[in-house]
Amino acid sequence: MPVIEVQGLTKTFRTYKKETGFAGALKGLVSRKYETTFAVKDVAFKVEEGELVGFLGPNGAGKTTTLKILSGLLYPTGGSASVLGYTPWKRDDGYRRQFALLLGQKNQLWWDLPARESLELNAKIYGIDRGIFERTVGELTEMLSVKEKLNVMVRELSLGERMKMELIASLLHQPKVLFLDEPTIGLDVVSQKIVREFLRDYNAKRKTTILLTSHYMADIQALCRRVIIIDKGTIFFDGQLDDVIDRFADFKLITIHCDGNKPLPPVELVKFGEVVEQDRQMVKLKVKRDRVIPVCKALLDELPVNDIDIQEVPIEEVIRQIFAR
Ligand SMILES: Nc1ncnc2c1ncn2[C@@H]1O[C@H](COP(=O)(O)OP(=O)(O)OP(=O)(O)O)[C@@H](O)[C@H]1O
Ligand SMILES: [Mg+2]
Structure with missing residues (x-):
């Protein structure tokens, strides 16, 4: 049985629409106009135990809303969801003890307490045994290298240190399901990598089911074999990350290196594709997938090619293109 099962999930927000000008303001007093x-919108997916799934989408796509519904923070307008057999918004105590939500954009720790005390408060809320608490904090602070930061006030921690503490706080009760909303946002590349590797190890060791959002493709590539892509509230891809490239990348990159001594002959390069990069001996071309072979042939015919290299467009760019549509 899947750990997470979502069907027809829909959430609408009613927002008050302001009309411009004085007349509009008057009208607003009499009859308020709402926009829905x-x-x-009608979101459906399943996640099996131990999976680490990337949840991708542009700003405003509905990722945080979905995670909040699955955490019982928001009631859906329609549809159903089951996580570990619970309906999240019924807020069963049994459910609360088995999942965690980390919102990278929000501070969930007590700002005015040293990190350790903030974690202790979290442990009290969950009724975690002292010994287990000490052991878990010891192990996790070690893995995330923030052991020596436990006595620092949360407000004085760096962003990366705080995020690591937030992560530890959300793992204290050893949840079976973890919703991570941008856990690496704003972190420097080193901290990002530490958090990323931590999550990979943790998922491998504990078989925790993780649904993760991130705008950093490096996170997604390092962690997720499967991705769910959502746009304007609707899912339009659910499958292997590798297949995203097959499905959506219309181009490949061809790089040729020519004989070092002579400058490139004056060949009309644009007829082959878009010139992405060029210097005296090197040209990088963006070429339609179905044109790659004929273009390679023509390049070999027309230029003194020393070396040729064909690459996929980076996943970052593919995703950017998908979102731009
Ligand atoms: N409380 C709210 N009231 C009104 N509209 C809301 C509310 N929360 C979210 N929305 C709207 O719902 C849509 C989805 O928002 P959501 O925060 O889920 O997007 P997201 O995918 O997490 O985006 P981001 O990548 O920017 O975090 C947006 O259009 C947003 O403006
Ligand atoms: Mg969000």
Whole structure:
């Protein structure tokens, strides 16, 4: 049985629409105009135990809303969801003890307490045994290299240190399901990598089911074999990350290196594709997938080619293109 099962999940927000000008303001007093936004629209997916799934989408796509519904923070307008057999918004105590939500954009720790005490408060809320608490904090602070920061006030921690503490706080009760909303946002590349590797190890060791959003493709590539892509509240891709490239990348990159001594002969390069990069001996071309072979042939015919290299467009760019449509 899947750990997470979502069907027809829909969430609308009613927002008050202001009309411009004085007349509009008067009208607003009499009859308020509301606009309905579909933050999430008929979303369905399943996640099996131990999976680490990337949840991708542009700003405002509905990712946070979905995670909040699955955490019981928001009631859906329609549809159903089951996580570990619970309906999240019924807020069963049994459910609360088995999942965690980390919102990278929000501070969930007590700002005015040293990190350790903030974690202790979290442990008290969950009724975690002292010994287990000490052991978990010891192990996790070691893995995330923030052991020596436990006595620092949360407000004085760096962003990366705080995020690591937030992560530890959300793992204290050893949840079976973890919703991570941008856990690496704003972190420097080193901290990002530490958090990323931590999550990979943790998922491998504990078989925790993780649904993760991130705008950093490096996170997604390092962690997720499967991705769910959502746009305007609707899912339009659910499958292997590798297949995203096959499905959506219309181009490949061809790089040729020519004989070092002579400058490139004056060949009309644009007829082959878009010139992405060029210097005296090197040209990088963006070429339609179905044109790659004929273009390679023509390049070999027309230029003194020393070396040729064909690459996929980076996943970052593919995703950017998908979102731009
Ligand atoms: N409380 C709210 N009231 C009104 N509209 C909301 C509310 N929360 C979210 N929305 C709207 O719902 C849509 C989805 O928002 P959501 O925060 O889920 O997007 P997201 O995918 O997490 O985006 P981001 O990548 O920017 O975090 C947006 O259009 C947003 O403006
Ligand atoms: Mg969000």
